[in-house]
Amino acid sequence: MAVKSNDSAAGEAVFAAVDLGATSGRVITGRVGPGKLELAEAHRFANTPVRLPDGLRWDVLALYQGMLDGLREVGRTGPVASIGVDTWAVDYGLLDGDGALLGLPFHYRDARNSGAAERLPDGCGVRELYAVSGLQHLPFNTVFQLLAHRTTAQWEAARTLLLMPDLLVHWLTGSVGAEITNASTTGLFDARSGDWSDALIGRLGLERALFPPLREPGAPAGTLLPHVAEYTGLPGGTPVTTVASHDTASAVAAVPATEADFAYISCGTWSLAGLELDGPVLSEESRAANFTNERGVDGTIRYLRNIMGMWLLEECRRVWERAGAPLGLGGLLADAAGSRPFAAVIDPDDASFLAPGDMPARIDAYLLRTGQTPPRTPGGYVRCVLESLALAHRRTLRRAAELAGRDPVRIHLVGGGSRNELLCQWTADASGLPVTAGPAEATALGNILLQARAHGLVDDLSGMRRLVAGTQDLRHYEPRGNRRDWDRAEDRIGLRHDQAAAGTGGATA
Template identity: 35%
Template sequence: MKKVWAFDIGASNGRLMLNSFDGEKMYLEEIYRFPNHPIHVINHYYWNILSIFSEMKKGIQVSVQQGHDKVESLGIDTWGVDFGLLSKTGELLANPYSYRNPQNAKGMEDALQLITSEELFRQTGVETAPINTVFQLYTIKQQNPALLETADTLLLTPNLLAYLFCGEKNNEFTISSTTQMLRTGTTEWETDILKRLGISSNLLAPVKQPLTIAGDTLPSIHKELQIEPVKVINVAGHDTASALAALPLEDDQSVFMSCGTWVLIGVPVNQPVTEDKAMQWGFTNEGTIEGKYRLQKNNMGMWLLQQCRAIWEREGIDTDFEKENYLFEEAEPFRSVINPDDPRFFNPENMIMEIQLYCQETSQPIPTTQGEMIRCILESLAMKYNWVINRLEKLTSKKLKRIHMGGGAIRNKKLCQLTANATNREVVAGPVEASSIGNAIGQWIALGEIENMKQAREIVQHSFSVQHYQPIKSSSWQSAYERFVQLVDETSS
């Protein structure tokens, strides 16, 4: 039985999963989990990258204490777009900014005076959004130019963490494809964009394909953690790409949903889709573990409910999935709906008040109880996912019959059933830890233990269980969806 460590670091928590493989089946065990949130300091949001790295090392120590000290390799996947900057001597210059930094919106606005959204989309295939690496860099250039002048190397988050383990500098393909700086259909940086924005492309470490070995862990790591050298592997560094690798998609009529703080919805494609409609509808093209692409849209996920929970907890109100499901059932269906991707919900001071204000401004009943708020959020999310999938069908000219949902948010069975109901499609939910499993798949292929992705998906199918949700048809969904579409059109114009 061989073993690998899969670090899956999300925007709300991180975890170390031990993946064991006997040549026929995989086995997954959670070793260590820790919270991870942006830290607000003097008008900026940062990631405490050294704390994340420290927690990752603690996870390894826990694994060793449990007897899992002999592992073949480790891989790291994270959220997209964010990065750290290194000096010429290889030292981390500052805590990385978080994509939730409010200054990025102004940075994007100013950058678009120098290069248009249309040009950016044609050249990179990526949706224009203030969170993108390209606009974060331009914001730093405007507001903290000394940092860029001092910087020698930019490493995206999973590769920055891998660098701290092995000392090798590269940016893996799938995570690089989130930056809006990678030339569409290639593994080359789009230097023209950076030149027009006055940013040196020399900052960018070279792009490496997934399924490659970055290097071995450093001697200092061996000494500190009392382990033998471990290979550090370039897995699909973007958590969605790792999640997709683990989903048992059956055919080209399947759509994937990677569900967490964000929900990313898409289909695999051989080449980026850069037609005008794709750009107008906010779709993006990002890399897969196989070196191809995902045509997808980034959507709000459990962030809305996570923020409400934080407020309820501060008010001393306990909550969990079981209680939320009960409160959901007690509330009236389709009483109020919101556009969950309205910019006002990106990072408000008080999510509950922001949702209430939205409903008031759109002349809807204001959700006041927990149940009303939970139902408003979950029903609105499900309807937005239907909106996205309908447009995916138009862009691909395919009838998408089935939805494969993976990720931590599928533990919320209400969300899975509502998605089936809203879309009138079968939902196949699982595996839950899709990103961690896809991370491990990347390692097993790089190590030569699994031949290819076809074999990997077959192994996943008989290693991990899934749950099926059939749509419960109701005329109420159609009338609610029509109201939702009208609301989205009105509030987006």
């Protein structure tokens, strides 16, 4: 049911999006009206994990405080029609019987997630999991994290499991629920029925009572608790609206596609490349190729694979900065553009690149292992990473199209990576498909537009996308150059198009 907006006479309303990524969080406001979609950043804060004696954890209390401070900035400018929260996928918090959080949530890059499949009980292997959930095999999937967690004292006290965005919504409103696009990333969700899989949960020895009722994007999630309203200065009773709380699901909802057959890449720390389908692809061939079937808006399926994205470049830059050589991204990209093409290529999904650490040294080791010469300059490393990502985009989208029986005519590249002109152009060159880049803030836009739709200001998913296409700055890249050069580079990586990315391949974020 539509909720009256805070500016209904003008046919406009302002919404607040809390958008938390793997390295930073933002609170963004969006004004939505006929032919209008305007964003303004209210507050930005760091998301810095904490390494404790028992592992790598998210500092969720600092994230919550950053969110409250952002909403306080929003409150200084006036009321909003509602608030929506999205984050990365798979990670969770456990609550005890009194609703108290049992320790800081584990980080999906924590070492406890290695050897994930070995924890599965007999008769419930990766094939059985995929036949129900359709989820890409990743060592940090929620299902594997839970199998590691249930040997702890915390598990004995746990009564409720909340994924990260659901935990933050709970602290804002007091309500308990599980948003469906994020629930679909756990490995415990039935891709066909669109509900928790009681059968899988039981076979894995987990308690069904841990998993809250599901919520669809657009459903009311509650209103701000009195102490939250007092701190933020927002009116008591300000609604919190369920959005596509998996950040990729919100980003895909804001893809400015006007054609029916499109491919998308949501490019940030991870590159999530795939297609939007009406139903899941649960074949053994799909499982072997390590594709995932995650829920999208309005019952759609995000048929995709996770690719280790700009994380590779971010980690390289961290190493160079710690060594006393702070290098701006603009200069690095200029150096990359002038470096020799295809001097070195890597498989971004090699398991050695997953954990934090000395990324240039890991790239060197990979190249030496595959008979290649490591780069000698930062620009050479950047070119290696970006060309390798463009090849991974091509490889993934071609295989997705084969498995789903689709023939995409355009790639929409959204997220922070859409600002990287080299990556966008090389993705077009490698794939042979035109690339439309932008919007960079696709996740926040999707969050806000889903709130606006719930408030009656946008008609449907197509209307949301038309509004994005008509109001946001987009750039277009046509394929150029000799695609055989890309073919030869692909051969050097030694991957077949149907090869799964062993051990890696969400979150996301």
